[in-house]
Amino acid sequence: MLFERFKKEVDAILSRYPVxxxxxxxxxxxxxxxxxxxSESAMQEIAKILNLTPAxxxxxxxxxxxxxxxxxxxxxxxxxxxLMCALVGSDDLVMWIQKKLGIAQGQTTADNIFTLSVVxxxxxxxxxPMMQVNDDYYEQLSEEKVGRVLDDLKRDGTCSLKTGPFxxxxxxxx
Amino acid sequence: xxxYEKILLKNMEQPGYTGxxxxxxxxxxxxxxxxxxxxxxxxxxxxxxxxxxxxxRGGAGFPTGVKWGFIPKNHPGPKYLCCNADESEPGTFKDxxxxxxxxxQMLEGMAITCFAIGAQTAYIYIRGEFRLxxxxxxxxLQEANAAGYLGGNVLxxxxxxNIFVHLGAGAYICGEExxxxxxxxxxxxxxRFKPPFPATHGLYQNPTVxxxxxxxxxxxxxxxxxxEWFASIGSPPKSCGTRVFCLSGHVKRPxxxxxxxxxxxxxxxxxxxxxxxxxxxxxxxxxxxxxAPFLTPxxxxxKMDFESVALAGSMLGSGGVTVMEEGTNMVWAAxxxxxxxxxxxxxxxxxxxxxxxxxxxxxxRIWNKRGRPxxxxxxxxxxxxxxxxxxxxxxxxxxxxxxxxxxHWRGEYEALIREAQETMPRNKxxxxxxx
Numbered sequence: 080m081l082f083e084r085f086k087k088e089v090d091a092i093l094s095r096y097p098v099x100x101x102x103x104x105x106x107x108x109x110x111x112x113x114x115x116x117x118s119e120s121a122m123q124e125i126a127k128i129l130n131l132t133p134a135x136x137x138x139x140x141x142x143x144x145x146x147x148x149x150x151x152x153x154x155x156x157x158x159x160x161x162l163m164c165a166l167v168g169s170d171d172l173v174m175w176i177q178k179k180l181g182i183a184q185g186q187t188t189a190d191n192i193f194t195l196s197v198v199x200x201x202x203x204x205x206x207x208p209m210m211q212v213n214d215d216y217y218e219q220l221s222e223e224k225v226g227r228v229l230d231d232l233k234r235d236g237t238c239s240l241k242t243g244p245f246x247x248x249x250x251x252x253x
Numbered sequence: 254x255x256x257y258e259k260i261l262l263k264n265m266e267q268p269g270y271t272g273x274x275x276x277x278x279x280x281x282x283x284x285x286x287x288x289x290x291x292x293x294x295x296x297x298x299x300x301x302x303x304x305x306x307x308x309x310r311g312g313a314g315f316p317t318g319v320k321w322g323f324i325p326k327n328h329p330g331p332k333y334l335c336c337n338a339d340e341s342e343p344g345t346f347k348d349x350x351x352x353x354x355x356x357x358q359m360l361e362g363m364a365i366t367c368f369a370i371g372a373q374t375a376y377i378y379i380r381g382e383f384r385l386x387x388x389x390x391x392x393x394l395q396e397a398n399a400a401g402y403l404g405g406n407v408l409x410x411x412x413x414x415n416i417f418v419h420l421g422a423g424a425y426i427c428g429e430e431x432x433x434x435x436x437x438x439x440x441x442x443x444x445r446f447k448p449p450f451p452a453t454h455g456l457y458q459n460p461t462v463x464x465x466x467x468x469x470x471x472x473x474x475x476x477x478x479x480x481e482w483f484a485s486i487g488s489p490p491k492s493c494g495t496r497v498f499c500l501s502g503h504v505k506r507p508x509x510x511x512x513x514x515x516x517x518x519x520x521x522x523x524x525x526x527x528x529x530x531x532x533x534x535x536x537x538x539x540x541x542x543x544x545a546p547f548l549t550p551x552x553x554x555x556k557m558d559f560e561s562v563a564l565a566g567s568m569l570g571s572g573g574v575t576v577m578e579e580g581t582n583m584v585w586a587a588x589x590x591x592x593x594x595x596x597x598x599x600x601x602x603x604x605x606x607x608x609x610x611x612x613x614x615x616x617x618r619i620w621n622k623r624g625r626p627x628x629x630x631x632x633x634x635x636x637x638x639x640x641x642x643x644x645x646x647x648x649x650x651x652x653x654x655x656x657x658x659x660x661h662w663r664g665e666y667e668a669l670i671r672e673a674q675e676t677m678p679r680n681k682x683x684x685x686x687x688x
Contacts, residue, residue: 095417097331098457103439108381108420109575129439142441142599145381145423161343162543163501170669199425199593200343200543201382204573205507214384225270243354244389248508250266253530 082106082124089128099129103139107146116147144198152187152194154232157211161200164207172208177223179183179229192233206247213216215241255520260486261470262511272389274396277357283402285476286364289411299370301392302472304480306493311337311428311465312542312570313646314559315551323452324370324460333461334367334375335437339421339428340381343593344573345584348466350509352379352386355470356393361474362457364403364414370462371483373413378433381422390418423596429645430463432599443601444645467497468480488515496569500526502538502576514569515561519553522576533578537661541570541617543590546657547583567657584669585660587654588616602643606609609651610634616655623677624670632659632666 082089083088092105102123104223117140140146147155160169173184176195180188187194202250203209206218210225217228217240224240231238267286277283289298301344303318324332336359336657341350351359357673363375379387394416407414419437426432427442434456436442436629455461471494475483483618484493492514498521501507505527512521529535537547540557546567548555555565562569577586595609615631618624636652643649659666 095419100437100439101419101437104420108422127437139441141440143381143422143424155357161591162586163344165589166502166575166577166581175333198423199596200341202340202346202349202380204344204346204501204575205509206346208502211345211382216385242385244272244385245350246265246348246354246509250268 080126082128083111085109093128100131100135103129103131103136104143107136107140107143111146114150115153118152118174119242137245151194154212155194155198157201158196159199159201159203159207159209159211160197161204163200163204164209166184167207169208171222172210172220172225175225175227176210179226193229208241212238212241222231255516255524257495257512259511260474261351261355261358261467261497262509264358265350265591269476270354272353272355272357272393274357274393274400277355281477281579282357282473283361285473286361286368286441287401289365289368289476290408290412292621295369295371298365298476301480302369302434302475305469305475305483306480306490307468307475307483308492308559309465310467310496310572312342312544312568314569317464317468319369320464321366322461324451327369328460331374331457332370332372332459334370334372335374335430335461335463336363336377336466337428337430337433337463338377338379338383338386338466339433340383340466340503340571341428342544342571342573343569343590344499344501344539344575345541345570346499346501347542349383349386349465351384351470351497353389356390357397358473359466360390360393360397360403360467363416364397364407364467365472365476366462366464366469367414367416368412370460372462373415375416376412376419376437376456377416378419378421378437378554379426380427381420382543384420387418387420392576394418401523425469425593425601426599426645426647429647432645433463434461441599443599444647446644450612463625465469465569480598487513488556488558488561491560492569496557496572498525498557499571499573500576501573503530503533503535503578503581504528504576505530512557514558515556517554517556518548518574521557521574528574529576529578529600531578533580535576536581537577537583537586537658539567539573539575540565541568542573543593544646544653545570546653547586548657549661550571582620583658583665584620587658588620589614590654591616591651594647594654598647598651602648604639604642605648607650608639608648611635612652612655619666619669619673622669622673623672624666626670626674628670629659629663665668 122136209218288609307317308314330402427436431445451461510525595613600606640649
């Protein structure tokens with residue numbers, strides 16, 4: 080049982096809301112963090128914890144695009160394709176990734192490491208083209224830079240090019 | 254170049270400023286909260302904010318003090334504050350910077366707001382993608398709780414103010430205030446019919462204020478320096494204070510620029526943003542996030558305040574300015590935005606759910622040179638039938654890219670359709686089958 084292992088965290092989440100159902104998105108986020116996707120058994124468990132029917136959980140899950148209902152690769156590459164990123168080359172970025180990994184949108188590499196998705200605005204319009212990989216943002220990507228990101232992630236599981244606390248433009252040094 | 258006094262970005266632009274509690278206190282942080290708790294009544298706080306002329310920074314521009322004033326005083330149950338950090342309007346990325354670089358600024362604003370409206374619990378509804386921002390806010394909350402600025406007995410006043418971070422999961426519509434409340438209640442994020450408004454029937458049907466991150470960040474400064482001071486900045490009386498304008502698209506230096514409302518688009522794009530990225534001239538710009546109708550180079554000298562932009566036929570919205578250079582096809586640009594709106598329509602109201610899908614299909618047909626002469630009429634008709642017929646303002650926003658590009662660049666639509674007719678002539682004679 081997934082949530083038994085996280086009893087303390089679940090209790091902390093439940094304590095924030097006067098109405099239990101409010102904990103639904105936080106618990107779903109927890110499930111996805113641990114398993115990489117929201118499994119049917121996780122939804123059943125959540126329904127029990129929150130006194131909901133499984134259908135109530137499922138109808139909510141399907142509304143939110145960030146929940147994966149199927150297992151995906153270790154790194155979920157989400158490229159923003161909305162107008163602001165498209166103006167500065169997000170279509171190229173998708174092409175570079177497809178070329179390097181040999182997968183199309185919505186596909187996962189054979190070694191289960193990368194899944195490529197093309198998504199709508201991620202709130203990084205001044206620093207496109209960009210992508211989100213799991214929890215991290217990678218911005219102002221060029222073909223060379225995205226190549227390095229993918230290599231680093233595959234080799235080390237992390238990459239130093241991810242964005243820290245955001246500020247753009249950086250203030251000029253005085 | 255003119256220089257402006259910054260209010261919200263001032264701290265974070267200091268070298269070495271990390272946004273930690275110590276750094277924030279070092280710049281006079283939480284002084285406003287002390288003042289409020291020691292010397293002011295909730296009504297006085299609301300009065301000061303009303304006097305400041307502060308209007309919501311999320312997009313709609315509703316006067317903040319007036320919104321707070323709608324909260325019933327004698328409500329027997331709890332009241333809530335929700336900070337809208339679901340920043341997802343394409344072209345907007347200011348809240349992300351305000352949260353990640355100076356989280357205590359908005360937390361102090363939230364604490365003051367809680368005091369003013371009598372709320373003991375506040376939620377920060379942050380978009381699911383902003384994991385880093387959520388982590389930074391959690392850390393800041395821990396610091397503020399430990400230092401007694403939040404929690405069970407705020408600064409010894411006996412007041413309780415608890416703030417929690419609540420992560421969304423990738424739905425644009427949850428930035429609409431009633432959809433945000435639905436989502437916070439653990440449901441599908443579909444907007445509620447208004448009235449009743451959140452001020453009386455909000456979270457769990459209790460009085461609730463929903464305010465944007467940038468709005469909250471302004472509050473401590475207004476308390477510290479007075480409503481009159483704030484009301485003297487920008488273009489009073491209707492657009493007071495500064496805005497953090499987000500510049501994106503084909504400019505040399507995109508990014509967040511804080512300036513008083515009332516500077517012109519020309520100043521933002523050509524002075525602060527360094528002008529166009531290549532030698533090509535500017536062709537079009539969106540003045541306030543994807544929901545705002547496109548404007549043309551003729552509008553470059555329009556002032557960036559709520560009224561002037563509205564007079565020019567668009568809106569200042571969330572302050573996200575996207576610039577497009579000559580050579581950008583406007584049908585393509587409208588299509589890209591329409592795909593966004595189609596993807597993000599929540600599906601509650603038929604005109605929006607079906608209309609956005611129909612609009613995308615029609616635009617795709619035109620862009621792929623399969624357009625029919627009657628398609629422009631289809632677009633016109635659809636765009637006339639969605640706005641005003643939906644529960645929330647999404648329907649009005651969704652048609653604005655098409656309505657405005659059809660208005661300014663109708664020729665580009667016609668050219669694509671003409672090309673389609675030339676390259677792929679349709680059989681004019683429809684064969685009639687009789688048995």
